[in-house]
Amino acid sequence: VIEFVQFKERLQRSSHYLMAKIEAPILQLKQNSNNIDEVECILESLRCGTHSLELSNEITSKSLTFNEDLKLRPWWTPTSDKNYLLGPFEGVSSCPRENTHNQIKQTEENVLKTVEKRSLLPRMIYLSIYSASESVKENLEANGALADSKLSLELKILLERYTNILDFPFQDAVELVFGFSSGQKPFEAPSPDLIDWMNFAVFLNARNLNSHEIKFSDTDPSSTSTWNLVNNMLRKYVTETIRCTGPVVSSPGSHLPFLVQLVTEPLAWHALIIHSCVRSLHPSGKKKKKGGSVDQSNTQLLHEIQNSIQSLCDTIEMVTRWLREQLNTPDDEKFEALFPSILRNGRNDGPGKVFKILESSSSLVKDVEVGARILEAVQSWSPAGVVRKIITGQRSLLSEFLKICELKLKSLQTVRLQL
Template sequence: MFLTSINTLFTHVAKLFWRTRDLGYLLESIIILEFGLTTRSYKSLDVKNILLETVSHHILPQMLSSPLWIDSNNILREYLKFMDDHFRESADLTFLAYRHRSYSKVIEFVQFKERLQRSSQYVMAKIEAPILQLKQNSNNIDEEENILESLGHGTHFLELSNEIRSKYLTFNEDLDLRPWWTPTYDKNYLLGQYANLYEEFIFLFSKIKCRIMLSMFNSRPFEGVSYCPRENLHDQIKHTEATVLKNIEKRSLLPRMIYLSINSASGSVKQNIEANGSAVDPKISVELKTLLERYTKILEYPFQDAVQLLIGISRGEKCFEAPSLGIIDWMNFAVFLNAWNLNSHEINLSDIDTSGSGTWNFVNFLLKKYVMETIASAGPIFSSPGNNLSLLVQLVTEPLAWHGLIIQSCVRSVLPSGKKKKKGGPSEHSNCRFSNEIQNSIQSLCDTIELVAKWLREEIDKPEDEKFDAIYSSVQIEGRNNGPGKVFKTLESSISIMKDVELGGRIHEALCSWSCADVARKIVNGQCSLLSEFLRICESKINLLQALKLHL
């Protein structure tokens, strides 16, 4: 009865948040869940393996766009372990069914195993796990090369991508059973204005692992409204499945493009600064361009049109209108395009760059532009939770990180190799020019990340009371007749009454220690931890770039 009441109350408050997008209703929803878990935390509510595997599909995408790398790694590892363990056990189950002449079960087990092996969620997790490793180690090019070597220099995922294109993937989801806040694979109604708080909620959800939370969180916002109309369901399925396939293919290209970009950059530097420098392997340039063309095709642009779009943006002639994830994809393309052009020299930007730095300044400008725009539109994170934090995290940990790797590769190549070079010759002149280009790029990248770090420090250093009030004030009803806060007040007064009632030692102790304000403090602390972890990532990159400047 208690669990049903909590579930009903949560559902109604969640409906109000959905209708109004008022932060107070979301806070009240979390308060209700916390209260329910405090007073009725039974072991029987633990999520079992198969249920945890299912809900991880909803948790993982948000975690991968956050700076909580350790937790993301844990979710990926547990998910992949569950799947791999199931595949190993499947053979035994199939044999046992055959031995007992349950032939229908044999067919069922085999078909289910094949379906899971072709699961889009499983394939995506296998791709994202090493990409997360690459992001975590992007400050150390030697370690990065070791990871890439273990991945066959990215060829494993190219093979996987080619296999995906020729085989049918399964999606293992019924859209009718999806949560109301994400009716299809590529839609999430809670992302945007309240994304950061939502990420904290989903992270808390992943930690608690409670079946009651799963049933509540999947509840429809209100009756009578369909977010995926039945008549459009088939088209929605086709569209979202095509989107997932494109995303899988796009992500599968990243490790190989990172490897080729590192080698293209280092090879071109050596060729220019060393006397009689050996030519860069032409296969690297050809393959990298092929992958860039394939990448832009996924973005629904021909290669040359994509290049012209970015050039137009850098000239101020064009505006780039794309969803958040689109910006990450395009900035990744700009970074790898620069690495390819260092060797091919096919893109001439002399009309907009008289310094002769070519695509170095071009990519530096684009990265700084979108970081600055993202920060400018973010606003105070505690009074407007969510904003563009996820986009900012992805900008720093993907395109800016890959650009940093290319710079590391160039610095390593510029360093003296022990060979004596004739002073004043063309080799020394080339060395000086390349050193200046790399120094300028290091400084630009350092300045760009410092902008992010400065914004994060300002948010973290705000007084604790100011952070708390920004959250807690959303459920205060003084001076208001409407809006959130009524459930909050009712719950507070009910707790005061129940403290004087004989409810048993454990429940009485839980009620005495319970405070609605503590929930708001937990949210603030969670957000501070999130920002602090992101700041740590930024500061580590700044320290690396400052150290690289000393080598030149």
């Protein structure tokens, strides 16, 4: 009993367990992001998104346990987020064992930052949806300016907290996303940080619909609103990621996970905000006016929403075209392209060398050492079989991603019909 209680206490303080609890509701929101009513039900069950925040505040105030002994990791991957085999590396001397303590400390700090950052998402999604909705409704003050609601004010506080986690003051963060959108900041290799910045841009747009704090230059047509800011960023990074990735078969690891996250997070949140605005433009039970479906005060917003829907549709269609190109390539053709390249790379380095090591090692395995079942599995292993499994796995993943994109496109087209 004592051991069970101790285990339960350790589990409650586990960083992996906490991350799973934080990510679970985010996954639910992503899976249901095409249906705003479902999203609202999920957020309601999460106490309007505050549940994750409370969980993060409660747990991170305690001493978390990190259930991994980094001292046992091989030199080429000292932490789970680093793999020197995938990029330029200066040699073993650049990551000596005496740095292990610093690496462990840095990893733990990164985990805590990630937990806090991800725990903000459900609440910011909730605030963005309802803040955007408020901006559409007729909550105008006497001077015609939108009232800065409690929701909008709280959203700004969370956005400032979010940018602090990213090590940027709020105003500097705003300038940075404008640099991303306008092209002043060049495209970098896909990374989780870019997803964070695009999430920030999406929520910043929702906040600005109500506050209008961010002013724009009339002389620059590319940055006339935060709607354009988000649309440009999404289109730009989807385009660049597809261009950098190329045929998936030529780079099985590729940037596909980044592309999936682009579509299922910032793009999905942006679509939810659009849906919220459209729903507020046409409250249920009210008929569209003849000669115009919205009030004059919302004409500009309607134009922005229409442009945003078109931009998102174009962006998703770009992804679906690329996915279909990958799926239309026969598996045998993919095999012929991938397998010889692995064998060629096997002379001195690359995955082919790993294949050869495994192949030679498997021939030395004996029944008495591993058992009959394991021996049978090892003896049936072959590089060609592994390549075919990689291709099959790719096809399954690409097909699932294509379904996600098609459903999202259909959802946006349905929203467009409501305008």
